[in-house]
Amino acid sequence: MKTTNMNARDAEFIHEVEERSGQQVVRCYQxxxxxxxxxxxxxxxxxxxRIMRLVQTGQKEVVLDSKSLWLCGSCQSCTTRCPNNIxxxxxxxxxxxxxxxxxxxxxxxxxxxxxxxxxxxxxxxxVYEAGLMASYVAQTGKFLNDLDLAPAVLTKGKLSLKPxxxxxxxxxxxxxxxxxxxxxx
Amino acid sequence: MSDLSVAYYPGCSAVGTSVEYEKSTRAVCKALGxxxxxxxxxxxxxxxPAHTVNHVLSAALSGRNLALAADMGHDTVAxxxxxxxxxxxxxxxxxxxxLFRGKVNELLDAPCGPAVEPKSxxxxxxxxxxLDHVRERVRKSLNGLKVACYYGCxxxxxxxxxxxxxxxxxxxxxxxxxxxxxxxVPFPLKVECCGASSGIPRKDIVxxxxxxxxxxxxxxxxxxxxxxxxLCQMNLDLRQRQVRKANGIDRxxxxxxxxxxxxxxxxxPERDLRFDKLVVSPKRCLKRIAGA
Numbered sequence: 001m002k003t004t005n006m007n008a009r010d011a012e013f014i015h016e017v018e019e020r021s022g023q024q025v026v027r028c029y030q031x032x033x034x035x036x037x038x039x040x041x042x043x044x045x046x047x048x049x050r051i052m053r054l055v056q057t058g059q060k061e062v063v064l065d066s067k068s069l070w071l072c073g074s075c076q077s078c079t080t081r082c083p084n085n086i087x088x089x090x091x092x093x094x095x096x097x098x099x100x101x102x103x104x105x106x107x108x109x110x111x112x113x114x115x116x117x118x119x120x121x122x123x124x125x126x127v128y129e130a131g132l133m134a135s136y137v138a139q140t141g142k143f144l145n146d147l148d149l150a151p152a153v154l155t156k157g158k159l160s161l162k163p164x165x166x167x168x169x170x171x172x173x174x175x176x177x178x179x180x181x182x183x184x185x
Numbered sequence: 186m187s188d189l190s191v192a193y194y195p196g197c198s199a200v201g202t203s204v205e206y207e208k209s210t211r212a213v214c215k216a217l218g219x220x221x222x223x224x225x226x227x228x229x230x231x232x233x234p235a236h237t238v239n240h241v242l243s244a245a246l247s248g249r250n251l252a253l254a255a256d257m258g259h260d261t262v263a264x265x266x267x268x269x270x271x272x273x274x275x276x277x278x279x280x281x282x283x284l285f286r287g288k289v290n291e292l293l294d295a296p297c298g299p300a301v302e303p304k305s306x307x308x309x310x311x312x313x314x315x316l317d318h319v320r321e322r323v324r325k326s327l328n329g330l331k332v333a334c335y336y337g338c339x340x341x342x343x344x345x346x347x348x349x350x351x352x353x354x355x356x357x358x359x360x361x362x363x364x365x366x367x368x369x370v371p372f373p374l375k376v377e378c379c380g381a382s383s384g385i386p387r388k389d390i391v392x393x394x395x396x397x398x399x400x401x402x403x404x405x406x407x408x409x410x411x412x413x414x415x416l417c418q419m420n421l422d423l424r425q426r427q428v429r430k431a432n433g434i435d436r437x438x439x440x441x442x443x444x445x446x447x448x449x450x451x452x453x454p455e456r457d458l459r460f461d462k463l464v465v466s467p468k469r470c471l472k473r474i475a476g477a
Contacts, residue, residue, distance in 0.1 A: 039377060039378045039394055040378075040390065042393065043387070043389070043390055043393075071383070071387070071390070073338070073378050073380065073381040073382075073383065073390075074233060074236070074237075074339070074381075075338035075339065075342075075377075075378035075381070076338060076339055076342035076343045077338065077342070077378070079342070079343045080342045080343050080344060080352050080353070087343070089343070093236060093237060093240070096237050097237070097238065097239060097240075100238065107386070107387070109386040109387070110383070110386045110387065112386070113234075113382070113385055113386045114233070114234035114237055114238065115234075117232065117234040118231065118234050118235065118238065121228075121229040121231060121235075121246070125228040125229065126197045126200070126228060126229045127197040127201075127229050127232070128201075129197070129198070129201040129202060130201075133385070136385060145385070145388065146385070146388070148426070148427065149423060149424070149427075152423060152464045153423070156461075156462050156463075156464060157204075157462070158201075158202050158423060158462070158464075159201060159202060160200060160201045164197075164200045164201075166226050166227070166228045167226050168226055168228075171228070171249065171294050172228045172229070172246070172249070174292075174294060175242070175245050175246060175249065175292045175293065176242075178291065178292045179239065179241070179242045179245070179292055182241075182291065182292070183239075
């Protein structure tokens with residue numbers, strides 16, 4: 001069984017999660033409602049109530065290494081059902097930001113999909129779905145994953161084969177450029 | 186009610202995978218006399234990827250569109266897509282804080298002031314237009330077609346942010362379908378997640394979550410699922426063969442957008458509602474509705 005060293009408490013980590021999410025993690029009393037309603041729990045390595053407990057005890061590495069952060073679908077079930085009004089989904093979002101920033105990416109393809117999506121938005125102003133798929137497949141080599149969807153996609157014209165860029169593409173590109181500049185500061 | 190006019194944010198899937206949602210939304214609103222004024226040169230809200238990267242970046246991508254909508258002089262912006270909606274609403278809400286708004290404005294060409302209120306097209310039809318008015322305009326009843334109304338996870342949640350309908354048991358779409366002459370069946374998984382965007386990187390998740398939805402809809406006796414989200418519709422319709430195979434479900438269930446069925450009830454021609462775009466054939470349902 002995997003054990004956690006409770007003496008290694010990173011107080012700075014707890015503070016940062018609270019500050020960035022605007023939530024008080026101390027209010028979680030482990031009722032388990034979030035986990036009971038979490039549709040992704042079957043795929044998680046750490047259930048969401050335990051993520052909350054691990055944040056309370058300052059277990060930075062264990063938390064940021066967790067696959068659960070990447071698998072969370074932001075379905076808001078946990079937030080909606082928390083009896084203490086903790087925005088749990090928001091905490092999961094913030095933990096994902098922190099995992100990214102510190103180079104933790106335990107579900108590489110999920111991160112890659114998000115990155116490829118945003119690259120498409122940066123380039124065209126709107127996401128270009130066919131281009132996004134082509135780029136994702138080229139990077140992962142997963143050519144066979146959804147090959148069976150091709151006939152339906154093609155006959156139904158489900159994917160536009162050309163992008164629908166906005167006129168002021170630069171305006172969207174600038175948002176990303178400024179964001180990267182700010183992130184460096 | 187004929188002077189109801191809102192800024193309109195179609196969202197990226199409207200020009201791609203959910204063209205039929207977009208076309209039927211426009212046709213229905215036109216028939217009801219709701220004026221949708223498309224935001225000129227709208228751009229992507231960043232969808233889920235943006236908010237999983239950074240909240241200021243995400244708010245700026247939405248903020249650009251909210252500012253454009255405000256420039257049009259509207260106080261409401263309507264979108265058919267729940268994912269866009271949650272981003273627009275989060276952005277508008279967070280920008281009420283001047284400190285946060287300052288950070289967002291640092292990323293934008295033109296500063297975004299107090300934001301317009303984002304609503305779903307469903308909310309505009311049900312709350313602002315009103316079910317009674319819809320009922321008056323129904324020309325062709327849906328003939329008691331049994332439907333499972335599927336709202337998806339974020340149309341009504343979290344409740345403090347979305348402020349629309351009930352977060353656990355929403356009824357707006359059920360009531361709308363009933364007004365159109367359909368028979369909504371009790372569908373206990375109406376706000377359960379379909380697996381969202383994990384279809385591509387982690388297909389197994391969508392197979393499991395969408396599988397549960399299809400099974401529950403089938404067991405409820407529904408002849409069709411009615412959806413309000415492009416991603417949900419894609420997981421349940423385009424991927425339905427994969428999902429059925431993974432879960433041993435025999436029967437196919439058509440997955441309509443609520444605007445397509447509402448459009449039929451309003452007497453709009455089928456070609457304006459783009460049933461040809463649906464992957465699981467809706468023919469049997471359409472025949473049932475026509476009474477053949």
